[in-house]
Amino acid sequence: MTGWGVGMGKRIVQITVNGDTTEFLCEPRQTLLEVLRNTLELTGTKEGCSNGNCGACTVLMNGLPVVSCLVLAVEAAGAEVRTIEGVARGSHLDEVQSAFLEGAALQCGICTPGFIMQAEALLARNPQPTEEEIRFYLAGNLCRCTGYDKIVRAVQRAAQLRQAAQQNGRS
Amino acid sequence: MAPDVKQRKYQVIGTRPVRHDGVDKVTGRAKYGADQRLAGMLEGAILRSPHAHARIRRIDTTQAQAMPGVRAIVTAADFPEQGDRIVELGEGMANMRHLSANVMAREKVLYKGHAVAAVAADNVHIAQAAAQRIHVEYEVLPAVTDVRAAMREDSLILNEEIRTQAFGSAPASPDAKPTNIAKHFVFELGDLAQGFGSAEVVIEREFDTSTVHQGYIEPHNATVSWNADDRVTVWMSTQGSFTARQQTAELLQIPVSHVKVVPMEIGGGFGGKISVYLPPVAALLSKKTGRPVRLVMSRADVFQGTGPTPGSHMRVKLGVKRDGTIVAGDAWIAFEAGAYTGSPIGPACMCVFSCYNVPNARVEGFDVCVNKPRTSAYRAPGSTHVAFAIETVVDEICSQIGMDPLTFRLKNAAREGIRRVDGPVYGRVGLEETLAAIQASEHYRTPLPGKYQGRGVASGFWFNVGLKSSVSATVNFDGTVTLVEGSTDIGGTRTSIAMQLAETLGIAVEDVTPTVVDTDSVGYTDVTGGSRVTFATGIAAVEAAKDIQRQLVQRAALLWNVDPSAVRYEAGSVWGPQQQCLRFKELAAELPTTGGPIIGRGTSSEATQGGAFATHCVDVEVDPDLAKVTILRYTAAQDVGTAIHPSYVEGQLQGGVVQGIGWALNEEYSYDDQGAMRNPTFLDYRMPTCYDVPMIDTILVEVPDPQHPYGVRGVGEVPICPPPAAIANAIYQAVGVRMRHLPMSPPRLWAELSKNSS
Ligand code: FES
């Protein structure tokens, strides 16, 4: 029997993760999620379903949110990937993280990295979203603990914080 | 009134500090079960039954075993025989034969997804491929999936050794006929015939609820290392590290002290992460290979092999006077236990009339085995089912006698001194306060004029439990405190426990560092469940703080050379007889030179808690063409005793409500006629997304529980109870049909609407 052994048909893939260019070996069937978690040891990205339905594995690929369980690692070759580990600036939380933390927008926290990445993508393209727009944009992320109330409010708050930060930056 | 604006009784309690584990959880640093990695670790996969009911004739592992990279395979043959041992596992009694057979099928598979064999290999892909090359020969049997069919005399029997156990009676004789009815409960109060005889309006209705899942986002996982000295270490996400330890030890028949469970961060549980599935399997794979083994379930495994909460069939009859006084109630409740006995039928029977003073009552309940996964606890287990039944019957009675549903409930509400059907008499409880809060709310007072719009209310009850907890707390010389606890933290309880310790010591909560530790590092602690942690582990933390106070008083007495009885601890300081005063931090700094460290210890072992009551109000709109129900507005009022951290209390209410909305409107296991679940994905098992729900408003009513030093009541479970009934009542107001089957999904509502219009 062939094909199951370790190292069979592995490819070298180069990507940029959170600003650092890195190379890894992977099998063609391995997902970006699996490589992030198992090969690059970036376990902040979570796995809830492996078929694109829960959003726990959301990362940004070239600025766009993707469910990394539905991206093959080889497809990510050459891409810029941003994960939850790359959101804070040094030891400073960014506005979305602070808003989640201060707004008690997490209970168990397993959905939190996915929500934060999705919210980052939303605020990047729509800095002042309405409640309806937030709910629509986050509908691919499941949270079973919070009932979403405090998550939606945290995203509203993050938008305010970011706007205030930008105004301060300008003045 | 919101706890923040009332007159401040406490310094720390009632404030909203940032949780201690929060930064780790918003930066991706927190380590959950599946994040565990160990040197030399193997990964595993489990082969699961494709049949709902079958006899296992033969398992052939030779092909799988021969695959490169495969390191070990286990089947039930590798597990110790259990016999019919009944063991107390910290969350009720369990039949070890059943627990073991559920972890790995022996002789028969009883549901699709039942584990049959497991593989450990160099990576998960090899393990999965190898599992598919294990050949199992099955003799397929007809599947019994309907609770009433399973109860029939001529039904096929799932477990030949099961005899009906009548509640409170001696074990049934082994000579009795095998049956699927594992348990039979009867509770009686007053004189039922006389009660109904005096009734002027009687309504009797039947209800069905489908099987639903807890739906935590993190799948079950376990990484186990079986060392050469036969010591076993388990890293897993669990609601109860001590019960996981005990279950694992009992299943493997090794001493409990040889197992250490290290609780990782847990990604939701809701009752579904108490029973063990993976640790004993990973342990045997580790024993065979001499290497650590990690097992992680797929989402389909989670749906088909864990959870769910029972489907049910219920009949509820209520008799009232024209003036709205309840005179009699009768309920018949059958729960699907799944493959093995153990549904929450007992609590369901106790909860059905729990919100009311029903002077004459009878409740009969059945725990019935069917070819579905063995059911687990789910947030107020059993209470949501019966709340759906009783609260819609009450609504119908209110319509019939023309009474406001809140006025009716206030008239009959359970209150101090009322006896529940199963015997206990209520202490100080807050149902009336929640009813009054909804009655006074802006929501309830605002008219809802729209066509196809309707408003519904419903109440709910959950007992809450006490059980056992341990903490220890070390005073650091810099004036901070390290708090060590055994309660796994699913939703911010590190902080709610730390706040109680800080309040008692009169220090800032930021000066307390709470840590959840493994089973070798703290005293026995029961599960994070039963809405007990903030209550019971909170009591232990208060005890630990008092222990620290006592020791600090002694130290200060030594320093001042006075008798300890002349020294007191107050407002974060020790005070001497001449008004000498040392603040906590000052005295902490003196510890190294006055006798060394101080460690406070606290335990709690409370038999009960005061119960939790909730009343909810919901506005819905029904699309008459699509039969789709939209939640327009939702308000949940709940007696929370004392809200330690109001944000996380609100979060419990909001989360429970949205789970209840999912149960009400969409969630269900859809079965084919072979007993196979057709929808084991989050796409087809449709839990609410944020686009499906509005903001969930909360009213925190605070009626302190006298059993807790700060009046805490557990808050986590009861918020799931009222939503299905409240929504059903709202649908009736909107479109005039009474829904009696959960979920009230578009096809079911469409069927009722069509009946109405034809
Ligand atoms: S794990 Fe990728 S969407 Fe669920």
Ligand code: FES
């Ligand atoms: S906080 Fe638990 S799933 Fe969102």
